[in-house]
Amino acid sequence: MTHDPRFDTVIAVDCSSGNDRGPRPTADAIWTCIARAGQAQTPVYHRNRALAEAYLIDTLADELAAGRRTLAAFDLCFAYPSGFAQALTGHADPLALWDWFAARVQDAPKSNNRFALAGQINARFPGTGPFWFNGLKSDIPDLPRTKADYGDHGLPEFRGADMAAKGAQSPFKLGGVGAVGGQVIMGLPTLSRLRARFGADIAVWPFQPADRAITLAETYFSLLPAALAAEAHDIKDAAQTALYARSFSALPPAQMARCLDVPASDEGWVLGVGSEDILAAAQLTPPPLRNDCFAMPQGAHWTPVETALAHLRDRLSPVTATQTIPLVKAAGRILAAAVAATRSHPPHANAAVDGYAFAGPLPAGPHTLPLHPGRAAAGVPFDGTVPPGHALRILTGANIPDGTDTVVLQEDVSANATHIALHGPLKQRANARRAGEDMMAGDAVLPAGRRLTAADLATLAACGTGQVSVRATLRVGVLSTGDELRDPGTPATDGQIYDANRAMLLADVAGWGHTPVDLGRAPDDRDKLRTILTGAATRCDAILTSGGASAGDEDHVSALLATTGSFALWRIAVKPGRPLAMGLWDDTPVFGLPGNPVAAQVCALIFAHPALAVLAGADWPARQSFTVPAAFAKSKKPGRREYLRARITDGAAEVFPSEGSGRVSGLSWATGLVELPDDAADITPGTPVTYLPFTGFA
Template sequence: MLALEEARARILAALEATPAETIALAEAWNRVLARPVPARLTQPPADVSAMDGYALRGADGSEGARLAVIGTAPAGHPFAGAIGPGQAVRIFTGGFVPPGADAILLQEDAEEAAGQVTVKETVKPGRWIRRAGLDFAAGDTLLPAGRRLTARDIGLAAAGNNPWVTVHCRPRIGILATGDEIALPGEPIPAGGIVSSNAHALAALVRAAGGEPLILPIAPDDRDAIAAAASAARACDMLVTTGGASVGEHDLVQKALGPEGFALDFWKIAMRPGKPLIWGRLGRTPVLGLPGNPVSALVCAVQFLVPALAVMSGLPAAPPATLLVRTGAPLAENDRRFDHLRSSLGTDRDGRPVATPFPLQDSSMLATLARAEALILRPPYAPAVPEGAEVEAIPLGQFGI
């Protein structure tokens, strides 16, 4: 059996980013930049006032001075003239500072009457003025390639006068559930059968990770049916199957895809849950075969599919983000398989994160996974540790699952 880390490294090394496309900025949230976003203007474009008040020369701003108010400068309506000795212009936040002025007298430190303003507190030259280019200058790189765009990034790109951005295409992921015994939610359930949860759960995970899922019709335990369904997904950037990844009489994914040109890289991972896992290619299409067990499928997706989607989206190859936590219960010695303990996540009196594994860890219990907030990671042959020991965990909230 292959080690988890080696399996993930081999998967990620075999993938590349999707091609680039240019889209409207309004549609760019959560997309990954394929090209940097430049500043197409200077922000602010000129010296502007940071407060409401009066623009004047610092030399005229001594306490008690009386200045002639010669105009106004609200935001969007610059004063057309220049300020000379003994003069001031009423200005508002965001208004351009008129030529000749080098200070702002706050309105609460001023008293205006009969076309004149009296300085009640001495001003300092440069105070309350935002200089041109304070935020960025035309030609600056606002956002680098390889960045997943947040709402803050969208705002910055907009401020830089970018109506379009160039991003990587969303990875298209075909999802194929296999098995005679399964039916999609709401469909008739065959005798001795169950409802399939994998396709919908994986589609949600793919969307959360920035991909575009395509749920294929369920393929029965028939080689021709599996091969036909898989061939329909050749236009996708990756095919993800669930079920049929083990060695039983009805585990047919490898057998069905072999005659279609499937090249196997590896299968079987030393991890729990999720030992049966297939990785290979069907022509140019990468194929990730997940276990049919719903808990195993999702845990494997966290460890392999989510990092794969990141690489395909244009992000660096990396394992899932982890958190150092204290255990809320003693942990037994682990065996040779990398274990993932479904756990709640809280804090102790000192605000440190605490992960407490659920008493039952059966890989068939999807309700337990739904309640879990973290996966405590137990490497092969990890020794027993007492309650309160520090271990590594994967917070599940980051994946939207």
């Protein structure tokens, strides 16, 4: 059977046989998650099957309209042990069995007939079974409550795939730990209707070739370790959809083909069983960048800065693995998955001040309230109910006691052992924080792609998050090229220069939150440079080179990248800078920067800084800029965007006297860059200009 293993989108679906679960996201419900190229979106909660089915129809229709091939992977048995479909429908075709169930299952948000239907099916078979377990209070004819005396019905309890997947349960088991039978009965009608809705555009693997726009497949959400699923979401069902959508979408076509290559059988198969090793590896390692990720559209000789930035933003994706670490160790790390609040913050209404709690409001005028015995303190809630018209001593942070909702500041009260006296008016719930007024349990707190700050750690800790899924730190190699370079502190002739770029770029990489890897210097020798790049690709996630990035005789970086099929020499309409060499060396992205230090720094800040952030798994960084008056005069020609070394003096931007890209001392003098537009401009003192502080790139 011929399959097409290339999928643009993966939708993972966690099914449920239960009734409507209400508006608040919860476990044992229906969850879905979409992923593309190893990047999972936030899992989506569906309170009942009708809403989930409508969502799937809309989503699959959108993917179809967008021209994307879609794999929909359901944690649901697509078939029963061999012989069941033939005995029940007269046909061995499991897809005919889907239609059989669709015609008989009754499903409303608050009730369904799965147990009654299972009993009716059992009545058609000899002995006891094949279904067992009754979750209702009333007995159902022919449906045993337990597996006692189960048997003699003529069918195997498990499919071959169930026995191959460690821990898988029988589709005949309707309840108890790990039971899947109920959700199979309730899920097959949905699959039947999806087939009817999408017709020739949909295939069901492995019964049909996976070569259509939409492929439905069965999977098992326990193939990968539970610890991996826990990283993505506080609710395990949601976490598993994200894990499996991400893992399947990250598989290269050759490895997906291996997963799809199973013998045809009327029992079907579980996608990933027998290929757990490559599925786990795909979960940990993002897919490589496309070989043409740096290729610019043909026709433009000079590429505007904004076009180049947009191209990087649209074509790059994370290349770092994910890992779960304790929250206290997560400062500066990039979230690999969105985090939802484990519980509300505060979890209970509590006092904002030290004082007395009572049931408000109080009208204007003097009031005297009897004191109820006891008190409420933070961590030691009051055990009981405060009678109407009474007050209770309460301390800051304590839970608001039952029978009260308002707190008066102790400084506004006269008190003795039995009563308090105060003046109104006092609004109801004054000085009381509402439960969940900061965050509600289940609320999205922080998105994937965010680099965690100290404040973020406090926010996550407050809502109960103990561990987070983060990206591994991006390892960025820095390599200088050129025979003329020498290491600082070593002897150098008049024809040689000290390597300023490597120290600068290594510091840049560290300041941007990545791990710098010093690759040293490469001579103007193509074979030696090839060896260095090949070694660097094994221990770096990205490489920055300086020098050799143009098209001259000694521009060996460009020459080597040109042999990979991924090379792009960008002629950027920028000053200083212009030539940028981009490409992949052994699937590792290489950014070839200019050799002159000022040009190398400007290009690193403007282009490499945001590109590396995306490769590391972060969002494309918003550039920090300020509009300030100029303290200089300049007549700028059209055609190139210009960056001038600048600093702020008395609120205005002063620029370095020389624009030469070899004047490295100007970088130390400056505190940022003035960005001049692509068009012509006449700058005089007082003209508004855009200032980019160096601190904005940290």
